[in-house]
Amino acid sequence: xxxxxxxxxxxxxxxxxxxxxxxxxxxRQWGTVREDYSSDGNAWHYFPFDxxxxxxxxxxxxxxxxxxxxxQNLCFAVSLWNGKDPILKERLFGLRNGEGNHGEDVKELxxxxxxxxxxxxxxxxxxxxxxxxxxxxxxxxxxKRTRLEPEYEILDTGVFHDSQYFDVKITYAxxxxxxxxxxIDVTNRYTRxxxxxxxxxxxxxxxxxxQEPKSIPEISYINKNCVKAEHRRLENYYFYxxxxxxxxxxxxxxxxxxxxxxPNTSIFTKDAFHDAVIKGANVKELRNRxxxxxxxxxxxxxxxxxxxxxxxxxxxxxxVENAFARGFDKIFATRKEEANEYYNxxxxxxxxxxxxxxxxxxxxxxLWSKQYYHYDVExxxxxxxxxxPVSNGKLIGRNSDWRHLKNQDIISMPDKWEYPxxxxxxxAFQTISMAVADPTFAKHQLLLIMREWYMKPxxxxxxxxxxxxxxxxxxxxxxxxQVYKIEKKQTGTGDIMFLKxxxxxxxxxxxxxxxxxxxxxxxxxEGGFLGLDNIGVFNRNFHFVGExxxxxxxxxxxxxTYALDMMDMAIEIACQDPSFEDTATKFFEHFVLISxxxxxHRLWNDEDKFFYDVLVVKGSDPTPLRIQSIVGLTSLFAVxxxxxxxxxxxxxxxxxxxxxxxxxxxxxxxxxxEERSDGAEMxxxxxxxxxxxxxxxxxxxxxxxxxxxxxxALSKKHENNPYSVTVDGIQYTIRYDPGDSTSDIYGGNSxxxxxVWMPINYLIIQxxxxxxxxxxxTLKVECPTGSGKMMNLCEVADExxxxxxxxxxxxxxxxxxxxxxxxxxxYNKPGNENLVLFxxxxxxxxxxxxxxxxxxGWTALVAELISEYGTRILD
Numbered sequence: 004x005x006x007x008x009x010x011x012x013x014x015x016x017x018x019x020x021x022x023x024x025x026x027x028x029x030x031r032q033w034g035t036v037r038e039d040y041s042s043d044g045n046a047w048h049y050f051p052f053d054x055x056x057x058x059x060x061x062x063x064x065x066x067x068x069x070x071x072x073x074x075q076n077l078c079f080a081v082s083l084w085n086g087k088d089p090i091l092k093e094r095l096f097g098l099r100n101g102e103g104n105h106g107e108d109v110k111e112l113x114x115x116x117x118x119x120x121x122x123x124x125x126x127x128x129x130x131x132x133x134x135x136x137x138x139x140x141x142x143x144x145x146x147k148r149t150r151l152e153p154e155y156e157i158l159d160t161g162v163f164h165d166s167q168y169f170d171v172k173i174t175y176a177x178x179x180x181x182x183x184x185x186x187i188d189v190t191n192r193y194t195r196x197x198x199x200x201x202x203x204x205x206x207x208x209x210x211x212x213x214q215e216p217k218s219i220p221e222i223s224y225i226n227k228n229c230v231k232a233e234h235r236r237l238e239n240y241y242f243y244x245x246x247x248x249x250x251x252x253x254x255x256x257x258x259x260x261x262x263x264x265x266p267n268t269s270i271f272t273k274d275a276f277h278d279a280v281i282k283g284a285n286v287k288e289l290r291n292r293x294x295x296x297x298x299x300x301x302x303x304x305x306x307x308x309x310x311x312x313x314x315x316x317x318x319x320x321x322x323v324e325n326a327f328a329r330g331f332d333k334i335f336a337t338r339k340e341e342a343n344e345y346y347n348x349x350x351x352x353x354x355x356x357x358x359x360x361x362x363x364x365x366x367x368x369x370l371w372s373k374q375y376y377h378y379d380v381e382x383x384x385x386x387x388x389x390x391x392p393v394s395n396g397k398l399i400g401r402n403s404d405w406r407h408l409k410n411q412d413i414i415s416m417p418d419k420w421e422y423p424x425x426x427x428x429x430x431a432f433q434t435i436s437m438a439v440a441d442p443t444f445a446k447h448q449l450l451l452i453m454r455e456w457y458m459k460p461x462x463x464x465x466x467x468x469x470x471x472x473x474x475x476x477x478x479x480x481x482x483x484x485q486v487y488k489i490e491k492k493q494t495g496t497g498d499i500m501f502l503k504x505x506x507x508x509x510x511x512x513x514x515x516x517x518x519x520x521x522x523x524x525x526x527x528x529e530g531g532f533l534g535l536d537n538i539g540v541f542n543r544n545f546h547f548v549g550e551x552x553x554x555x556x557x558x559x560x561x562x563x564t565y566a567l568d569m570m571d572m573a574i575e576i577a578c579q580d581p582s583f584e585d586t587a588t589k590f591f592e593h594f595v596l597i598s599x600x601x602x603x604h605r606l607w608n609d610e611d612k613f614f615y616d617v618l619v620v621k622g623s624d625p626t627p628l629r630i631q632s633i634v635g636l637t638s639l640f641a642v643x644x645x646x647x648x649x650x651x652x653x654x655x656x657x658x659x660x661x662x663x664x665x666x667x668x669x670x671x672x673x674x675x676x677e678e679r680s681d682g683a684e685m686x687x688x689x690x691x692x693x694x695x696x697x698x699x700x701x702x703x704x705x706x707x708x709x710x711x712x713x714x715x716a717l718s719k720k721h722e723n724n725p726y727s728v729t730v731d732g733i734q735y736t737i738r739y740d741p742g743d744s745t746s747d748i749y750g751g752n753s754x755x756x757x758x759v760w761m762p763i764n765y766l767i768i769q770x771x772x773x774x775x776x777x778x779x780x781t782l783k784v785e786c787p788t789g790s791g792k793m794m795n796l797c798e799v800a801d802e803x804x805x806x807x808x809x810x811x812x813x814x815x816x817x818x819x820x821x822x823x824x825x826x827x828x829x830y831n832k833p834g835n836e837n838l839v840l841f842x843x844x845x846x847x848x849x850x851x852x853x854x855x856x857x858x859x860g861w862t863a864l865v866a867e868l869i870s871e872y873g874t875r876i877l878d
Contacts, residue, residue: 007345010121015443021073021413023180024318025122027375028069028078030095030419033695034107035063036401036468037378037424040387042394045468046399047099047107049391052825056090057274059209061388062377065094065423066204068127068173070183073413073854075208075375075683076236079318081173081187082202082299084280087135087365089278091202092119096138104148105743106752109142109420109856114838116172116475117363118370119345120441122217124338125175127371128838132162133169133197150745158826166192166832169199169306176338181240181320184334188313191306192834198305200280203316206297207234209255212389222252224293229326243317243326247300251279251289252358254296263390266807271295349439349493351873357837358869361811364839365866366440368859369433372555374416374423378468381406405471405684409456415448417860421752426467428475428534432762432861435489439867444492446501449483449795453508460567462515473544475534476561477516480509480568481640487575502576506569507582513569516562526600537748538632539616540728550621551730556606556614560637563601563689564596567641574645577653588659591687594641595663598675598689601638610698614638618730621723624673630726630737631707631718632755633763636698639770642688644777650683651793678777686777695774696784702767703799704788712820712850713759714767715741719847741847743854753854757847762861764807765868772800801876804868809840811865820850841865 004012014020032038033055050058055065064071066080083092097109116126137160144155152332162168170190173831177183191197207220220234225241227250232240253275259265261274270285271292271342276299279286304312317326342366346363354362380402387393402408415437416422417429437445451457457465466473483505491497520528531544533555543553571588601607606614608627614635615627650657688700702708707718717739725738735758740746746753774782775796783793786802794802810820813836818827821842829835841862843854 005344005348006341007119007123010123010349011441011443011472013228014121020441020443020447022121023072024070024177024183025073025373025413026069026125026371026415027073027075027120027373028072028080029063029374029416029423030067031066031097031109031423033061033063034061034067034099035423037383038388040391040393040397040441044397047101049274051099052096054262055094056277057261057272059212059255059257059273061212062383064206064208067092068129068171070122070175071208071374071375072237074236074411075377076210076234077205077207077232077240079185079203079205079242081129081171082172082204082276083129083131083169084130084200084202085133085136085169085735086198086200087133087136089138089281091280092131092136093204095135096141097420098142098145100750100752102142103145103154103752104150104152105154106687106750107421108154108752112157112163113857114840115364115577115859117339117342118367119130120343120370120444121177122370123177124342125371126367127173129173130163131169131171131199133167133191133193133199134162137162146700150218150743150747150751154640154743158492158829163829163872166194167197168192169197170834171201174335176335178319178334181238183318184331185316186313186332186335187316188311189304189306190311191308192827194308196305196307198303201302201304201314202276202280202299203244203302203314204276204297204299205232205318206255207232209296212256213386215524220296221267221294222296222298224250224252228588231322238320241319241322241326242298243319243323244300245315245327246322248303248730249286249290249301250299250302251276251286252292252295252298253289256296257389273297281518297625341712350443351870354869354873355812357813358808358873360837361808361839362866362869365841365859365863366436368841368857369415369436369863370440371867372416372419372859373413374419376407376416376425378415379410379412380408402468403469405459405465407456407460408471412451414451415444415860419860420857421843421855422858422860423470425452426475426534426860427464428478428762431478431858432765434482434487435765436859436863436866438486438489439870442486442493445486446490446498449479449486450501450505450508453479453505453512456704458508458512459515461519462511462513464512473532474520474530476530476557477512477565478561479512480565480572481506483509484571484575497575499576499579502572503580506572506576509569509572513565516565520558520562523552525604526559526562526597527554527604527606528562529553529555529766530558530561532749533557533561535634535716535755536753537744537746538634539703540628540630540726541730541735542748543616552619554604554606554617554619554625555634556616557634557637559597559601559606560614560641561688563594563597564637564641566590566597567687567755570594571643574649574653574656577656578649581653584653584656587653587656591656591660592663595667595673595675595685598641599673601689602675602694603673607666607694612694613701618728626728628726628728631701631720633716636702636708636714636767638689639695639698640691640766642686642770642773644773645685645687650685680777684777686774688774692782696782699771699784699796699799700788703784703786706868709787709806710759710847710850711806711857712810712845713761713764713803715739715757715847716755716760716763716844717757717847719757739847741849741853754844758844758853759807759810759850760844761807761864764803765864768800768803768807768868771796771803775800776789801872804872805876807868808865808872810845810852821852823849823851825851
């Protein structure tokens with residue numbers, strides 16, 4: 004039991020397994036649906052980046068490398084000024100949708116270096132240019148570029164050439180749950196002396212703006228090194244800081260003059276620090292005020308080339324005489340060592356130093372991406388933000404049918420800048436990587452999204468705040484079993500109570516799918532885009548006018564997988580609680596019916612040996628959409644094995660399966676792929692063995708799906724052979740796009756038409772391994788196709804794992820494929836060589852990282868792949 008394990012054990016006993024303080028501050032609150040009170044629903048336009056400095060938020064806060072308490076009453080973050088920028092660097096900058104040639108995108112360099120589940124130790128690195136930050140240049144250049152051109156990134160602007168920048172490293176080390184030491188190391192990476200202003204900032208989230216009478220918290224001056232923070236929802240906190248150049252107070256209040264041309268009632272507005280530090284305005288008034296809802300000591304540093312200066316602060320619920328007593332800084336070394344001990348205990352031995360760093364940084368990013376998320380849809384719909392009146396359009400617009408949704412929790416986010424809101428299926432993948440570090444929190448997250456204040460009464464799960472009614476793949480049963488197995492492997496004991504709790508909720512969701520997405524009652528499922536954005540030749544969320552229906556191969560496969568996962572869960576529970584045995588039988592039979600629909604209806608194309616979506620138009624022959632994409636490979640995901648010991652224990656389940664099989668075969672009805680080993684272990688899958696071989700032949704073909712970095716979302720075959728279909732006189736075309744999207748579907752910031760996606764690769768690898776563990780050497784395939792090299796399916800899974808991990812690893816020249824050769828000049832510099840980013844997806848040919856650069860939501864799955872690699876290959 005490491006020190007961190009002991010803290011986690013205490014945490015696990017709580018109703019909500021969270022520590023009071025963590026990295027719960029968002030990295031972007033502006034441009035979100037929650038802050039949008041417009042009549043047209045244009046969130047990016049209504050609250051742009053330029054407003055964030057002077058406009059108080061309604062639903063949360065954001066900041067740079069920040070922390071907050073779990074209800075975000077009190078926040079801390081770091082602000083910077085290089086002496087040249089027009090604004091303080093208080094938050095990360097990025098392009099809103101419409102500014103970037105591929106949609107929204109953060110344009111900063113920052114890295115999550117380290118973190119542990121209780122956040123007793125955290126490291127964050129931000130790289131700040133010494134020349135003026137290129138806000139306008141980034142906007143202008145990206146606006147000029149077409150969708151056929153790459154994004155213009157901050158490393159393309161030239162501001163980081165010659166190393167003319169600061170490394171600002173923020174480290175948090177807790178003395179106790181409510182006593183946090185903060186270290187800010189500022190290193191001048193340039194050869195010449197440079198000036199920088201550092202402002203460690205403490206403020207209250209403005210919950211009082213619409214309250215009568217107003218109940219305003221207060222930060223008040225105690226002495227030249229301490230202020231006191233008082234809030235009715237919190238105990239008192241004391242913020243200690245070493246001797247500053249200055250100390251300023253203001254309020255977290257909107258500058259109404261700038262927002263709506265209404266004169267301010269006070270000079271103490273949210274943006275007062277900007278004017279004071281940059282323009283010298285009202286400095287005396289801010290210095291002399293001695294109380295407010297926002298406070299910062301000001302440090303004006305002059306740092307010689309290559310040198311580092313350090314600032315220490317402390318946030319504590321205890322009033323002490325000497326906050327920085329001799330030897331206080333040893334707490335950072337102690338907590339770092341505890342973090343090392345923790346990761347040494349949970350991560351595999353024997354992997355390379357580089358691989359171990361990749362894994363640890365992936366988990367660190369996942370832990371840094373916990374965020375306070377507050378959204379009460381009914382309140383949001385029916386009230387004003389004090390700037391724009393409530394409009395009738397809003398009352399019947401976005402999310403108006405989700406009035407029951409009342410979220411106020413700490414949630415694992417996909418990316419706190421690009422996706423500062425949860426997404427249902429992203430969250431499922433995130434819990435798998437989270438389970439490696441903190442299985443209790445992973446289980447809590449899965450149960451949370453099933454709760455009544457999230458799930459609709461009819462059983463639908465909220466997709467994401469831009470449209471809660473969108474439909475994501477039903478992966479939560481699978482994720483729950485993955486988390487259960489990871490924890491059971493760690494502790495030797497499975498949490499059956501967790502499975503029982505989530506099983507009851509999943510029953511409701513499964514029923515919603517059956518009732519809402521199987522319109523004809525034939526077990527052929529629709530579902531719309533299913534989280535895959537532009538994977539189809541047209542937007543699969545679009546309902547054509549007239550009598551048309553899209554029968555989805557992946558919708559049906561996902562439901563087959565769902566049924567099989569529910570069966571697995573019921574079996575696991577039934578082995579300890581026999582009352583679940585009948586339910587296991589129910590889902591087994593449901594799986595059989597879905598398998599029949601997928602294989603017998605018309606989704607399998609025998610000419611191409613592939614599963615396709617089918618467009619059904621009344622009066623015409625059904626049209627298979629012959630697009631070779633992961634839509635046709637999702638059938639691989641529904642595979643499971645049942646050991647003979649289960650049949651021996653669950654007698655009724657065994658008898659029912661036997662009877663059902665005999666009945667269907669006697670009446671010439673379809674029976675799914677079912678094989679038994681010598682030990683009588685049974686394999687169930689959607690895909691029979693001969694079709695599995697056909698699919699693997701395409702999957703492992705380097706001219707089709709197999710890339711150096713994993714499986715592509717769309718076959719490379721469509722690069723020279725685009726697919727077209729005409730519907731209602733309109734021709735739609737899809738071709739292989741290995742990089743950023745050339746389509747504007749879903750804003751153009753996502754692309755499933757060629758790149759490598761981590762969650763799909765993870766699912767494919769796990770599925771192929773399950774097949775491989777059953778078939779062993781009795782089934783071998785060529786890998787890669789055409790190479791003459793035969794592998795069993797476990798070896799194929801290992802090869803795919805190796806390819807995915809190679810995206811992040813250094814090659815013999817020290818380069819990482821995720822950066823391509825394009826940015827090697829920066830990441831090969833001393834001090835930068837071990838910085839790893841976890842992108843949303845990866846170029847289908849080069850492996851370059853694309854999309855959101857900190858998508859440790861699902862890309863952190865590489866951490867679990869490294870664990871498997873370490874235990875299997877290296878052992």
